[in-house]
Amino acid sequence: MNMYRVEPFKSPENRYRPKMRWWLPGAYMENDEIKREIEWLANAGYGGAEIIHFFGIPTEDVEPEHYVRYGFGSDEWNDRMKAALETAIPLGFQLDFTIGPLWPIATPAVMDREDERCVHGLHFGTKMIIGAYRGTLPESGTIDGERPRKLVAVTAARLHKGAETVGKVATLDLESAIDLMKEGLVDVMTERVAWTPPDGEEWCLFAFWSQTNGQMNNSIGAPVIDHFTKAAAEAITGFWDERLLGDPHLRMLYEKNAGCLFCDSIELNATMLGGMYGAQPLAVSIWTPELLDEFRERRGYDLTPYLPSIFIKGLYQLSVRNADDDAEFDFEDRSSNRRIRNDFYLTLTEMFRDNHVRVIREWANRHNMRLRYQTYGLPTELTNGLLEVDIPETESLGFKDSTDGYRLQSGAVHMLNRELYSIEVGAVLGLGYKQTWTGKEYGLLWQLHRGFASGVNQAVLHGMSYETTSASGHFRDLFKWPGMSLMGSMFSNEWGARQPISLHSRGITDYIARNQFVLRMGKAKVDLAIYRYHIDGIHYDIQTEPTVYEQAGYSYDYVSPSLLSLETAKAGSFDGKPVLDADGPAYKAIVIDTRVQSEGSMRFSPYMPLEMAVRLLKYAEAGLPIVLVGEGASGIVSFNGDRSLMEQADDELRQKLDRLRVMPSVRHVQNQEDVIEALHQLSVLPAGRTIAKSPLITLRRYDQGDNYYYVYNSSLEFEFSGEIIVCGKGRAYVLNAWDGTVYSLQAGSTADGEMIIPLRLAANESALVLVTPHDMSECVVKHKDTPIHNPNILQLDNWTLTVDCWTPGSVPFETKIERIRLELSEGLKDWTDIPQLVNKSGIGRYQTSFVLSESDDRISEAVLQIGQLSDTFRIQVNGTPIQAVNQIDRRVRIGKWLKTGVNLIEIEVATTLNNALRPSDPHRQPQPHGLVGPVQLVL
Template identity: 30%
Template structure:
């Protein structure tokens, strides 16, 4: 019978196993294992204690790793050993082996794959060779779980293999009431099963439509009466036919539905010894055993196991799940659903039709009139999550640990409770590509390690699309590598795995991967990066960068993480900070009110509250882990009964609980919903009645409430600001603070750091630890001043230790020995000689054959205020005898300058290089200056190396390789944009401590946008380096078309202190650039000067300089399409709102907002929208405000015609804030997923 063939696991899988030629163990039907995380059997390396020695030279266990791509086993052992040695020399601590396909005429031949494919005997030999080489070099060596992701193995080659990924499909036919149906079941399958796939029956159902016209309905959902559903599975004959008397009468419409399980057909070919290879089932232990059995039989040979044991630090790594769009199912999904959710899903399967890979949609093909569909789909996601954890992560981790490996995993990419899943791996991992510029998702990943008590949270960094050969170390832009690394650290990351290091070549032939410069991931127009000796000229400088990161990672693994509060998160999926898979806002922004007040936090899943370690001691939840002092629930409308009961227990134990906005009033699941909802409301009523439970209207009220509860922020700024984010690691005698400026502009903060002892600066570039002398101790902690450049970091330790590591000294106090300055001031260096060694394709054209040619020296012509031309402008067309337009390489800039006798008394001085692309090393009078952060080229200390008389300064600048790659034959990169390389200046020397009093004047923003009719303000820091107070006068000059006024033209600056002056600017120019000059003169004769370049346009909103204003924002966005793209001046980048499934696009009831804060009020006369015509806003209101609270609508658009690319006049109004209230999008298919826009412009001139 058809119904008997519906059995969950049995006969069909056995046949497929025989076809695969592999023994198969059927999944157990025993009760599922507990979700409680167990302590890992293998830790990802021990944590060395931070000492003066380990900080100066960190051990390999805390050093970054490299993802190491290679074309399967089509490699040479000698080259593999050389590449590992190259990584070691660059400061790496390990590599992660990841295979790709090969190129060449034989690459897809069965004979070639049988010999060189992943899983072949030759591959096992390569694994052995790599492990042995890594062991000799004291490197960790990790392996991706299969040659590609999602996981495959050579033994699963049949779509009907039960270990292959499975999907749920359905068919349907509408029938009228009172009629008779006879014949085969409908075959209009959605989705259509792959060719050759068998259909395993799950259920045949009949249901009555809520609307008799549902058979004519063009789009979903077609509503069904749930109480009318009949299970007809047992009535289907052995021949697959059904005879049925349809109930009702001619006025009723019924639908007959068949539900089937099939292989989903997802393939990854040309990677292994066989073809095709089907993606494995990620929801069953059968899928796991396909991997583990193959490893045990074919890869982990005795020599490999011996080598693995010798290395001792090996991760089995699984990348994020990219399981396609099919709705996943598995052989025991229905049984597990019934066991876990308390009811059988069979009769409610219509609610899953067209629900997609995440089981989430606002427009399923069918749904129920009683509104139960959403709860049913939540139960699907919960079951999916449970099976992924219990049937994949748990057994995979156990198997890896038993073989001396740790399981490292990016546990997201499906309807997964990521914080929960992260506790079931040894090393949870995130990635900068998916998380992009958002910090919050890293917190979801890192909580797993924190609750497990393990030291490593990993990040795949720093892939950027279309950026291979072109990423820079420093900068605030998205392609800046250190910016991406630092953001991960701010979210809890403690290990970077660089993306990546390609093998020398990808194969044979003339493809762009088999000619110079060599292999890269995805080709020469694809993802970054291609590190290694064959790669960019800046590669040698990454030794200093990796040393720096190793010191940071050493700091970030000390002690344990300590947080102020936990945020409750009930969600399945990981998509964006404002809208995740389930729709509501569930993650904070990284500049939330909590961040503005300096509170540290991370996210807890409901599953975490069920862990045995979820206890309260001394008012702290998880006292041995995060030590959270309160839990905050923001607009949590749903909650399971057991979670509410657990929260009530925790509150009784003394944990403060804070509800923001609505209280939970319904349970998420379908089973016994009415009774469960009532019980939830009863428990919540008890909970909110407790004295330690508080409720506030919005998140902005939470910081003050926490303060009243005595919960002090870990790193509290004197003035609320989210510029600087902190990570606190605590041990018995020391609190370590990692501080990160998340802004694209410089910031200054006075912070009160929680902890005891004296403060120390840990210089992660030089390895030096020095005491801070300018601080103040208070009952709440230690007050320190922090100044950070854009996207830069600092580390401060508060310690009661007194040893060789934390040595206290009062420091030397050098004051001026004369009362007046007799002319000592900044020196502009604008006379340079440049010698470039060009890196280009060698004569053979083979991978790695790089010709390094010394070009004739040239004297760059500096601009009026010292700016130097990029190499792209040093061409014969511009009057030079050498052509550097398309040159990559290493440039050596030399300047010889003379300092008068007054400089003989200078003790400290800053060298300001302005800007440079990419990495720099500085030598002054024959002494190499220690490495400094590429985020801060303005404060390079050189004072003790200067002398009165002649001085010689050498600045070596190493470029990326893209300019050479784009003009080399055969690379396919001719369309890549040219980069501007070199020392760009202006270069200045500024005296600090000297015999004479000095004044240091510095513009915190070197560039500012200033549109016609608009305003902006420049911040100028003026430092008095004398121990005595001094009066300072400030004056400004501008070019034509700009007006400037200083807020405080006369200042009294205390001794050894600084003050910030604001220069208000207004502009009339619509294009080009001009210069603002700030002069400061002190009463003691000291003087200084700063310059700001003003970029002019007619758009008040555009911001290409990374300055504080204008500042754009959005109510939701997707990680890789943030609101900053709305005002970056590029039509190629665009903002996308948070929706991912039909029905999440904006509506009048749930509008989306995008807006811009102009910084200062100005008259707005027009707005412009451009780009993404097919997805752009269709209906919206333009609203303005002076305070960001009270809004006035100045234009309403209800337009069926495309309007992107037009500028529309609005009622002229004075405003600081301008926003769009979007109520309808132009999505190609309705209901829409989201809305999109490339540029949002605001104009002061008439349209």
């Protein structure tokens, strides 16, 4: 870090600051209130907001017949967005906008649920026949008989008589599969078929019907659009051109704001029979009218005869995810079935990428906006869809706060050279008004630290509701103190001004911004590229426990065939060693690893295109270390339209992998546990590591000779105190993200020239370490973090507590302050153990005094050790506020503000609103509040 970057680190620009997801009640807003809330967000340290038209909540002065005037894209909505943009732009506060109202994506341009541009499901009916059949096509039990449908295909296949049952309902002979419509045996007008099987065996007759699924976007009562066709994507962008950007002045504001269009996770259902969430799993496939033609063009063969094999019960609904399962009607060769489905899923992926994401991104870019997209939720190959996304986004909810899960997209971020990897963070069921900044139970910083350690560098908080002040009709039920919560009072969180912890938000947002500033420096340099080819919406078998690689100190990304086919995916050199993508992540080795089957425990090898094996051979010839685990590959990815062609390609793949195994830079091991030893044999070591196993997770970024390390203690129980060995030459510094200061470290060096850095991290604490050839002495503040030998410990027990309790006012949006003053003669206690504070939330100010004599010669080294508290705190020593204290470690050096004689300390603690809501919500459980301690002065 050059010295000119120190000040931007201390006071980051808005683009480095976290953003807020902002839930808005349609256009039922007031421009002055929009202005006030944006200014509050900016003052609280947020750099932008993501605007979501949630749904319209009418105000008392609007008649029902006029509600349509306040919808997405209406004149009223445009007027509110004009006010928002005119407020935000001068503040440098960037606004992002969802591509349509709420989610899944819909547009007022498509309001008829029978429109072909709506999302489709493919249904099937089946009938067992022996001998000639002339009759009506079999009906589907999942289709809506009252609505239009379209006959897509009619096929047949012989029932398999083998001992093994593959299909859940029936097993079919692969070679017998036939397209009866192609043979001219189906009368589409009368929906009848006349066909005689070629033998006297039992056959299964299938009819496949396409129907729009009826899934609605509740925000505007519009059907969800098809995510696989250009016509649907162009309906969205066309509406923006006509309605949202139709006014030249408003268009200028959008383009000057230069925000993002945002799309949430792809929450599509192939069928709405039974509901949106948790419905009974059904055998209905996601579909689009152009799929068979696109499949034939992209995969080189006709999917029609093999359609029975794509129907995995529940896979295309939000309730179930298991792409590894067998279909209801499957062919006798499981290997072929899975490759046929691979081809189907890959076609969906490419159509989503080319016909949907690319169209929206190119439109956004033409208007000086970028596309931020959560491209998961469908059975697709995740990284392939990211090729057309400006800013990939993950989420703490869907990926279960898993560092391993976040790496499913980090490979695409790094290999595609994307500046930002965003995270929707903070959505936790059951923690509405209860989620804390610093706690161990889904504390927001715990969630963010795990994301940062995995490559994330932009936080979007979930979220904040608009402060509506009036309502009419049945919406009144939403209006309870402390205000309307559009995501529901049990789903976290409301991070706006309605909670006491909001008063301390600036210190937290500054901390996040400084971390994000450093995590965008230069480029990520990652130890390992782990090959992964898998189809999943969100892989629900993700674990939060440290992986084998993390336990050994390695950083890693998952990489896929689509990423390894990039022009930049070639062998090069970095740090004097062979690497993959030297100008990007500079992976030191590739691991072809096994993976856990979805919803299972068995590990198996991934599928691999034949071209991938050819590329691996070239990497090995260039000296790039490669570790093969188990078989290395289950086979090629594609069915190739014919089982014999598939098996021939499988043989060729095995031969190439056999050649690979004996090459000098390659190691072959039987299981994942042996990979670490193989990497050591290949002299592939982590860029940041400890001598013994530790809970540390390390991320490295490199910028023109400067090495930045994000080091995270992932343990929630134990402190780390020891040494970490990192790559880089020069001097070592810690960049304090809490207050923006820089201080030097007394580092040693190894025989190989690596740096040995002493580090102490509390549980869930992180540090930013810089190794640089530059002399930063002009920027360094004096800092001493060594333990005090033979310390004198003064226990601070006598406290006065003054609590500003937040209580309901006369209307749902009014909060009143009730002040309670207590003498804590029995010591510090949780508020739930103090009768006067059992159901209270707010700001607690704890005051105590103590005397230091002139004989206390180590006053200048004094440390205040603050024990347990919830949630955030501030300190004053003798009337002087101490700025930006570490909210995780809670050990504060206060010696410079102490004096001989009487000293006064005040600790201000902010709580959530949870306990104050308990009287009106008996289902709420009490939450620890206040300062519990112990509080000690260490001299």
